[in-house]
Amino acid sequence: MLSLAERIDSAIQKNQSIKVRAYALLPETEKDLNLIILRLLNKYNKLDMTATLYTCIKELAVNGAKANIKRILFDEVKIDLENESDYRRGLEIFRDKLTDKFINEYAQKAKDRGLFVDVKFEYDDDKLIVEVLNNSALTKREDERIRDKFRDGLKYDNIGELYMDMQDNQEGAGMGIALILMMLKSEGVDPHFFTIYSDYQNKTIAKITFPMTPNFQSDRNDFKK
Helix, strand or coil: CCCHHHHHHHHHHCCCCEEEEECCCCHHHHHHHHHHHHHHHHHHCCHHHHHHHHHHHHHHHHHHHHHHHHHHHHHHCCCCCCCHHHHHHHHHHHHHHCCHHHHHHHHHHHHHHCCCEEEEEEECCCEEEEEEEECCCCCHHHHHHHHHHHHHHCCCCCHHHHHHHCCCCCCCHHHHHHHHHHHHHHCCCCHHHEEEEECCCCCEEEEEEEECCCCCCCCHHHHCC
């Protein structure tokens, strides 16, 4: 049986997409993602971008897994997603329970319910596209909150400003989005190449396009909702 590294290299040679499925971002999954990132960046001779890609993907995967786990918990404690005060009560319960033991327990519940996070890598000679999909839809209020986080996140230029100013960090998503936007800007990547989309039914997709050569040309259709 081929090792993971051999399977990754074979996929890259054939220009095949690579996908990792997880129910929580456990150490073994992090190790696999890091190996994929290293192999892909080596293809472009861009190993200096390892920290940026790894941080961005980890943030998105963690938030996707948390979204699935949060849905299970909210269902168990009968939270009305459309009621703002009830939703905030659910967030308080979620934050209070957020430990490694809780994550491991609810990762198994997510697997039992068929809730997952897929991290997908697609690429060609000039770009690398990372999609992180979780099969829990956003509510419209959650989507609005994410849009607010995008707008707020664009104003930060350094990590110090972010940590000093980020007060409304209810689920970790606000700081995560701002951190991703900052890291993209530090690599010269247009922040608009980072999008989050939900069909409000059964999936939410976060997507980042990383230009890899000067020949890269943006297809704006990629970034339409």
